[in-house]
Amino acid sequence: MKIDVYFSPAQVDEMQLRDKNVVVIDVLRASTTIVTALNNGAREIIPVGSIESAVKVSGNLFGDVVLRGGERNGKIITGFNLGNSPSEYTEDAVKGKSIIFCTTNGSSAMVKAKYAKRMAVGGFINVSLVADFIRQAGEDFSIVCAGEKQLFCMEDAVCAGMLVKMLVEDSPVVVDVNDAAGAAQVLYKTVGKNLLKMAKSSDHGKYLVDIGFESDLKTCVSVDSIPVLPLLIGNVIKLKKEEAKHSITLDVQEG
């Protein structure tokens, strides 16, 4: 069993991820927001890679059962219903809704995994469940850190390291890892001792504090606080156990 970590989506392209098992990690904040939204009853999340694509995909459905959520530079996009703070994705706001979701890093990384065999969304808030999912699959996995504008992000690397450590320490088979997965474990064991402190001193954490989202940081590093598993099913992200009876068909191919 091989676990490879990629510190930036720039290091992989969608054809490399084709038929692979993928976990996308965007701790601050897309992973956390998606997990929160689905746990609060959102019907599905439709990840898109650009604002143009979000507008095109939502089309006439927009405003009824379909919402647009996401951010640029951490802030809500003009014309969108929701930003990228998990605190906005309450039951009142999202129950029964399909959410077209466009963020700078997370949703773009998820779109890159559109040809993957499996794609799960992971963060600190559901990390143990992601580890269970990988163990049950029993196959090689690629863990893609969403990072920030193609760059390395400490919080995603530390979360990847926590996940890899769980897999390496509790596996019936030998788990082989790449250099980045080894580095991620080292970072988790050192910088990850105090997750909130780590998040607050990270580049993107500092930026979020500056623009008024300090309270999100605590939410985003709360380990196993929302144990549900978002999975890409077709071209939408849903909870694993949820039965999709009446899925709206939407084209999420990027132009």
Added chain:
Amino acid sequence: MKIDVYFSPAQVDEMQLRDKNVVVIDVLRASTTIVTALNNGAREIIPVGSIESAVKVSGNLFGDVVLRGGERNGKIITGFNLGNSPSEYTEDAVKGKSIIFCTTNGSSAMVKAKYAKRMAVGGFINVSLVADFIRQAGEDFSIVCAGEKQLFCMEDAVCAGMLVKMLVEDSPVVVDVNDAAGAAQVLYKTVGKNLLKMAKSSDHGKYLVDIGFESDLKTCVSVDSIPVLPLLIGNVIKLKKEEAKHSITLDVQEG
């Protein structure tokens, strides 16, 4: 003063590096080979991004004062004079020669820095001198790890971490660092305690051992063993102190 580390050349493009101060690190083995070649009297190194470019650039000069050096998958390229092992770049082989240099990761990263204000080539073998160079410049620097096929490499990250640690600990001004520079320091302080062991257990180190280059690993992690500083001057790499009186004019623009 800001020191940013990039774990992969995929995270930056040449326009981002324009007018910046850049250090390119490719421990295994381009940095080590370039330092060795110039220390053994090579006139200059001409980095190119592709084999086609190497052939085009060398043209009619090839075989006289101009040699071709480099690798694909760690092995010498057909039609080239030299591979990418520092042990090949002896005084007998390289003295007075211009070497057109094409490697999978290192030379490509150096070509990306062609519009930089300053570009130095660094590895463990000249790390203290690189630190001195940055201190003397007294400006922001971008440290680009060449990695391996766009991926994170432990040996480059650890070397970057050693360099950042030197700068942070011995600076008259506050040194601000990005997440990757922070992570690199953590990796140096942990995994970097035994550099040879680290190199032997790294992805690319293991591969080099497999194809018969184990002895290169010791050379490549010998700290400050060849204290010379290769710098990009015009479109060639030369030693800092060397006076270029009769530089051959070559076009190294990528096609």
